[in-house]
Each structure stands twice: as structure tokens, then as C-alpha cells.
Amino acid sequence: MKNSLILSVCLVFLGSACCCGQRGNSNQGTRSAMDVPDNPQAVGDAGVAWYTTWETGLSEARRSNRPIFFMSAATTCSGISGVF
């Protein structure tokens, strides 16, 4: 019982520490979830106005003659959704 509890705690820790999406100003490649800085922006405030498909973004870039700031990023960490 005690061993399985310790194992569970270790699994949670290791799972959290596995490679997740790069955020912020990192230029170090993948980072662990323990190192990822939280978003300092208040909820509800204006941020980057993202297009979320290449096709819609490209159409808008052609229309407005603006260059394209392109990112590919993961909205999951080890399959856990709802986070960049």
C-alpha cells in the first residue's frame, strides 16, 4: 500500500516533468513543466490576435499585405489539454 502510494507520487512528478511546449521567451528547446513560466497577463486582457489555420492567416496576409508571424505550438503537455 505504502509502495504503491510512493509509486503514484513519483509517476505524477515524472509525468509533470516531461517535455512540454516551449513558451514565453525560451530559446532552450523543450522545457519541463516545472520550468515553464506562467502567463503574467490578466485574464480578459488583449493579447496577440492569432489566426489558427494557415489558410485563413494567408488569406488575410495577402489581403492586407502584412508579413506573417508564424508559429506552430502545442496546446497540450503530455496529452493534457488546455495549456500552452
Add this chain to the structure above:
Amino acid sequence: MFADEDFIKASRKFVCVRIETYESKDSEEKVRALLGGAFANTAFCIFDPEGKERLSRAGRGPSMVLSSRGGRGGQLRGDAGVIQRMNQIAANYKTRGQKADAVLQDFNSFRQALNVASADQRLLVFLNAEEKKRQSVEAELRKAFSSTDVEGKFHLKLKAKGMDESWVKVVRGASKKPGILIIRAGTFGLDGEVLKRLPLSSSANEIKAALLVVNESFASLEDRKIYRDHVTSGRRQGIYFENEIPYGEDRDGDGKIDNQRRGRRR
């Protein structure tokens, strides 16, 4: 950096596109094309408005690509260098057309829209109307979304042709009745809740006013996620979001995901 006021200001001079790395084969191919055949969970590049010519090197992120390591030639270092470089690139292009005519944002699926809205902690606006009936609504949405008060605060999904109605099952308070829905995504982006429904006849001003009121209420209800706690909680709850592409990276570019742990789901 993405939350920095100067960065956001500079980003408005670009069309910012952020795709989901693991969403599809198409996403994977875009990442591999940028990273010389390797595959990683992030990739970055600046393109010309035709999406063909690269205006920067490609790399894992803007800091890696745009910031100056040595600070030579008057180039600033760190985040300031990224913003400086962005402004320099944008200065070569003269924007044309009216903001109110901008192409509307969209997602490849409602499922991904909920996930991204949850991850960004922004409200999701869903236009639930068949394509043939929504031309006038889209015009009003374009005006509303081009407002500086609204820009960058919401995500938008348009009902796709032939889209199934399974979204109704995961959004509390939703119905198949056409309308403009303002949805709060759940913690893990697997479900949501309708906070407001507007009729398709709403004007741009009415849409904008409703968005801002609901956003203010949303901001007062929702705490900013703590990344570490979110991941730990998700793992405990057994959350797993299936994407088309297996999670992981292929740094050596051999076409296979590196170091997948044994027994891992998928």
C-alpha cells in the same frame, strides 16, 4: 514575451498565425519543412504576405530566431531585440485595405477551438449558422472583431459546412438553434458553457457590446492557470487529448518520434 505590451503592439503589424503542432499531418509537414526535416513541438518563422519567402531564419521560437546574441549593429538583445526586429521587418510592408474587411479567424474543428480557447483562457465565439445564411452576420462580426477593444481578446469558430452537431453535447446551455454563442471553455478544453447567445441579426455594435460585457465577467470569474498545477491535475484526472499526430519530437529527423516511453498511451 507574448504578454508584453510592446510585443503585442508589434504583432499587430503582422498577421499572426499559430497552428497546433500535433493537429494534423499538414501541421507536422509545416514544422518539418521549417526545421530541416526534424519535428518539434514548436516552430517559428516570418514569411512574406504571400507565405512563400522566408523573412527570417526558421527555428523553435522567435527569441531563438530574432533576438541578437551579440547586440551588434545597434540590434537590441533579448525580447527587446525581437520586437525591434519585428518592427524593422514590418516597416518594409505598407498595409492595405480596411481592418473591418479582415478575414475572420477560424479553426479546423470545434474540438480544437475549445482546447485553444481554454489554453489561452479566452472566450470562444461560435457562429452557429449555415454558410449560405451567414454572409451578413460575418460582415458584422468582421466589424466587431476589428475593433481595438475586441482584437486579441477572443477566439472565433465558424460553423463549417457539414459540421456534425456533437459540439452541442459538450457545451452546457447549447442548442442547435442558430446564433452567435459566447462560450467559456472548461479547464481542459474538453467542454464548455454558453455564457451568452446573440441572434444572427445582431449588429456589430451589439456584438461588440455583448463581447466586452461577457469578457469582463469572465475575467472576474477565471483565475490564470498555473501551468504546473494544471498539468499535475490533468494527469491525476487522466486527461488525454487525442491528436492526429503522436506527441513527442523527432530531433534527428529520421521520421520517427524519439524516445517514446514504453507503455505510454497512444
